Amino acid sequence: MKAVGIVLAGGGSNRMRELARKRAVCAMPIAGFYRSIDFALSSLSNSHIQTVAVFTQYHAGTLNEHLSSSKWWDFGRKQGGLYTFTPAITSENGFWYRGTADAIAQNLHFLKECHEPYVIITSGDCVYKLDFNKVLDYHIEKNADITVVCKDMPEGCDTERFGTLRMNEESRIEEFEEKPVIARSNTVSCGIYVIRRRLLIELIEQCDAEGRYDFVRDILIRYRSMKRIYGYKIRDYWRNIATVEDYFATNMDFLKPEIRRWFFGTYPDIYTKVGDQPPAKYNVGAKVHNSLISSGCIINGSVEDSVVFKGTFIGSNCYIKNSILLNDIYVGDNSYIENCIVESRSTLQANSYYKGEDGVRIVEEMNELFVL
Amino acid sequence: MLLAGGQGSRLGVLTAMMAKPAVAFGGKYRIIDFPLSNCINSGVDTVGVLTQYQPLRLNSHIGIGIPWDLDRNIGGVTVLPPYEKMNNTEWYTGTANAIYQNMQYMESYHPDYVLILSGDHIYKMDYEMMLSYHKSSGADVTIAVMPVAMEEAKRFGIMITDENGRIVDFEEKPEHPRSNLASMGIYIFSFDVLKRALTKNASQSGLDFGKHIIPWCRDEGYGLFAWQFEGYWKDVGTLTSYWQANMELIDIVPEFNLYEEYWKIYTKSLPQPPQYFGPDSAIERSIVGEGSEIYGEVYHSVIGCGVRIGAGTVVRDSILMNDCVIGERSTLDRVIAAEGVTIGSDVRMGDGEEQVNETGPQIYRDGLCTVGEQSLIPDGVTIGKNVMIFGATLPTDYPDGHLASGKTLIRNQGAS
Numbered sequence: 001m002k003a004v005g006i007v008l009a010g011g012g013s014n015r016m017r018e019l020a021r022k023r024a025v026c027a028m029p030i031a032g033f034y035r036s037i038d039f040a041l042s043s044l045s046n047s048h049i050q051t052v053a054v055f056t057q058y059h060a061g062t063l064n065e066h067l068s069s070s071k072w073w074d075f076g077r078k079q080g081g082l083y084t085f086t087p088a089i090t091s092e093n094g095f096w097y098r099g100t101a102d103a104i105a106q107n108l109h110f111l112k113e114c115h116e117p118y119v120i121i122t123s124g125d126c127v128y129k130l131d132f133n134k135v136l137d138y139h140i141e142k143n144a145d146i147t148v149v150c151k152d153m154p155e156g157c158d159t160e161r162f163g164t165l166r167m168n169e170e171s172r173i174e175e176f177e178e179k180p181v182i183a184r185s186n187t188v189s190c191g192i193y194v195i196r197r198r199l200l201i202e203l204i205e206q207c208d209a210e211g212r213y214d215f216v217r218d219i220l221i222r223y224r225s226m227k228r229i230y231g232y233k234i235r236d237y238w239r240n241i242a243t244v245e246d247y248f249a250t251n252m253d254f255l256k257p258e259i260r261r262w263f264f265g266t267y268p269d270i271y272t273k274v275g276d277q278p279p280a281k282y283n284v285g286a287k288v289h290n291s292l293i294s295s296g297c298i299i300n301g302s303v304e305d306s307v308v309f310k311g312t313f314i315g316s317n318c319y320i321k322n323s324i325l326l327n328d329i330y331v332g333d334n335s336y337i338e339n340c341i342v343e344s345r346s347t348l349q350a351n352s353y354y355k356g357e358d359g360v361r362i363v364e365e366m367n368e369l370f371v372l
Numbered sequence: 373m374l375l376a377g378g379q380g381s382r383l384g385v386l387t388a389m390m391a392k393p394a395v396a397f398g399g400k401y402r403i404i405d406f407p408l409s410n411c412i413n414s415g416v417d418t419v420g421v422l423t424q425y426q427p428l429r430l431n432s433h434i435g436i437g438i439p440w441d442l443d444r445n446i447g448g449v450t451v452l453p454p455y456e457k458m459n460n461t462e463w464y465t466g467t468a469n470a471i472y473q474n475m476q477y478m479e480s481y482h483p484d485y486v487l488i489l490s491g492d493h494i495y496k497m498d499y500e501m502m503l504s505y506h507k508s509s510g511a512d513v514t515i516a517v518m519p520v521a522m523e524e525a526k527r528f529g530i531m532i533t534d535e536n537g538r539i540v541d542f543e544e545k546p547e548h549p550r551s552n553l554a555s556m557g558i559y560i561f562s563f564d565v566l567k568r569a570l571t572k573n574a575s576q577s578g579l580d581f582g583k584h585i586i587p588w589c590r591d592e593g594y595g596l597f598a599w600q601f602e603g604y605w606k607d608v609g610t611l612t613s614y615w616q617a618n619m620e621l622i623d624i625v626p627e628f629n630l631y632e633e634y635w636k637i638y639t640k641s642l643p644q645p646p647q648y649f650g651p652d653s654a655i656e657r658s659i660v661g662e663g664s665e666i667y668g669e670v671y672h673s674v675i676g677c678g679v680r681i682g683a684g685t686v687v688r689d690s691i692l693m694n695d696c697v698i699g700e701r702s703t704l705d706r707v708i709a710a711e712g713v714t715i716g717s718d719v720r721m722g723d724g725e726e727q728v729n730e731t732g733p734q735i736y737r738d739g740l741c742t743v744g745e746q747s748l749i750p751d752g753v754t755i756g757k758n759v760m761i762f763g764a765t766l767p768t769d770y771p772d773g774h775l776a777s778g779k780t781l782i783r784n785q786g787a788s
Contacts, residue, residue, distance in 0.1 A: 031645065031646065032645065032646030033643075033644075033645055033646050033662075071438075072643070254645075255648070260645065260648065263645070264644075264645040264663070269643060270643070271643050272643050274641050274642075274643055276439075276636050276637070276638050276639075276641075278398075278399075278400070278630035278631055278637070278659075279398070279399035279400050279630075279659040279660055279661045279662070279674075279675075279677075280647060280659065280660050280661075281622070281631070281658070281659045281660075282655045282656055282657065282658045282659070282660070282670075283624055283656070283657060284624075284656055284657055285656070286655055286656055287654065287655075288649040288653065288655055289649060289650070289651050289652070289653060290649065290650065290651045291648070291649050292645075292646040292647070292648050292649075293646055293647050293648075293649065293660075294646040294647075294662070295400075295646070295661070295662050296631070298631065303649075307646075308646075309646075
């Protein structure tokens with residue numbers, strides 16, 4: 001128990017388009033069964049970090065529902081626990097979280113009352129699996145003030161919405177740019193940081209006094225030369241889901257056997273809130289190729305290269321291709337869906353036709369529920 | 373009080389290493405999930421589960437009752453194995469004897485009524501309705517009954533009732549049944565009556581509800597009433613009926629519907645990823661559990677969680693329980709494979725003509741090929757019908773790569 005965890009899960013995103021209307025980005029369903037925040041929480045839990053705070057703001061209710069019990073990630077213990085902090089009006093403060101640093105500042109009492117020497121800060125909208133103990137060991141070995149987990153993105157990747165950084169041969173970060181138009185490096189920050197708890201408190205109090213609210217801009221970049229900030233490079237899978245395109249691609253990544261093997265077949269597991277869906281059922285006329293199907297689904301039609309979430313019904317003679325169908329959808333008979341993300345609880349009438357012509361199309365349709 | 377100690381020997385090798393209530397059913401469930409889910413859905417939140425035969429799997433499945441919300445501060449689920457006592461120490465010798473030995477447990481909750489269940493049927497029942505009937509009819513004992521076909525009636529305990537539902541007589545497996553109301557083995561007792569009946573008959577050996585307690589209650593003049601249940605109720609006591617009940621789940625709208633929001637069935641489920649279907653897979657008329665990876669073809673089958681079926685393999689009319697691994701280019705026809713079975717590549721199962729099984733003609737029948745838990749079947753063998761296989765079998769166990777119909781093959785039975 002060397003560290004406490006902080007999961008930054010307050011964000012909405014314009015780039016999620018209609019998908020952000022219903023839920024926080026960190027509550028986005030992933031890989032048929034999980035939600036985005038499960039990956040951060042599972043990595044924390046698997047690294048034996050027992051006290052975890054989740055900061056929520058945008059659509060906090062959707063996350064609270066998912067986090068209604070901490071037992072799924074094994075935080076429901078006498079020691080430690082899972083805490084959710086949503087902005088609250090107090091005698092000292094009447095603001096929403098004005099930034100990541102402000103979120104921590106408003107809940108500084110949490111950090112002050114802990115006894116663990118380190119803090120791990122992670123964003124909740126990334127899909128990854130990481131042993132934080134290794135990062136901690138690295139942090140201690142390097143005698144760093146802050147360690148930033150980072151990853152080399154492939155050439156030509158759009159780094160515009162990330163923080164990019166450049167390290168010297170000792171892995172010390174020399175340059176850190178936030179959301180550069182033209183990036184000078186393809187190493188991006190994964191939004192995962194390790195820092196000594198006392199130092200964090202000190203820096204946050206300083207920021208707060210100066211009216212600065214952003215962890216990256218006002219701490220990482222501002223203190224870049226003064227503090228020893230190191231990069232810890234990961235080579236394993238890591239992906240941020242906060243745009244529709246990335247969200248779509250991340251889900252489709254799970255159709256690859258090596259990705260599934262890494263997340264589901266390699267110790268340790270990813271945990272999530274488990275429902276009581278019956279096994280998936282395939283009736284006459286079902287054809288399923290290269291797809292993930294979750295429990296509770298009833299499939300009567302064709303599904304190809306797609307991810308189908310829990311409790312979805314697909315009618316006879318349907319053709320679903322290269323699409324993501326979220327939870328509890330009803331798709332009427334003879335429908336055609338290609339290159340789409342169908343929003344959860346949608347009810348599509350029979351003979352619907354949806355095709356994403358250039359890029360992914362988001363479908364949300366609420367007809368009167370059809371019942372078998 | 374849920375009786376879950378029985379072996380269920382007619383399920384053959386499926387109960388070699390676990391009690392019958394722990395046998396997997398319908399992809400991800402175990403048989404005991406049905407009465408346990410009925411309990412919590414009916415508002416019965418204090419449940420004692422009596423175990424005796426091979427309890428390990430049952431114990432780890434039930435745990436502290438989290439999946440059924442039976443982890444309570446007061447009440448909840450308690451597993452009750454037989455235990456050593458000051459004077460006499462015995463196993464549970466009969467259904468009623470098992471309940472009698474747990475009188476202390478029941479008394480600690482000061483109940484007004486006690487519901488006695490058995491852990492080996494597939495059904496959804498609201499015990500609350502049965503209890504209201506028990507109260508309103510002024511019964512001392514209520515027995516759940518269901519109408520069966522007259523020709524079937526001779527296989528059951530039959531209740532003969534008057535127009536008020538009061539049981540006037542009953543007969544066990546009668547040659548010429550006088551009624552078609554079969555007892556389902558579900559009883560509600562007013563606690564003081566149960567206590568008196570058990571205490572008075574305590575010395576009876578093999579104390580059984582059907583044989584001793586119910587007749588005693590009738591002779592003593594207690595009010596015995598029959599509560600009629602209408603709905604799906606399936607005994608899965610034999611391999612054939614177990615196979616059929618599984619297959620019934622596959623119907624388009626099955627009589628026993630797991631997909632209803634109302635009256636859910638709960639089970640202990642691990643966080644398993646969704647199931648994946650390979651580029652050349654085919655699946656029709658089947659149900660599949662979480663985390664399975666299917667590259668072959670599956671028709672009219674029930675597949676558990678974490679099963680892997682290789683490319684080119686065809687599975688038909690079969691039940692594959694959790695974590696089975698099937699190689700490539702194999703053919704499986706009417707196979708029941710228990711948990712963790714590994715079947716090699718190019719294996720043909722369920723081949724040829726039926727022959728009567730040599731060791732259990734009444735168990736391994738109807739063309740089913742049954743494979744015990746954690747068994748291993750090597751590459752390239754051909755296996756007939758009505759066959760039982762248990763253990764890590766080697767190619768040398770199959771003369772000319774063939775196991776004829778009706779054979780029983782057991783190897784390295786291990787601890788059991």
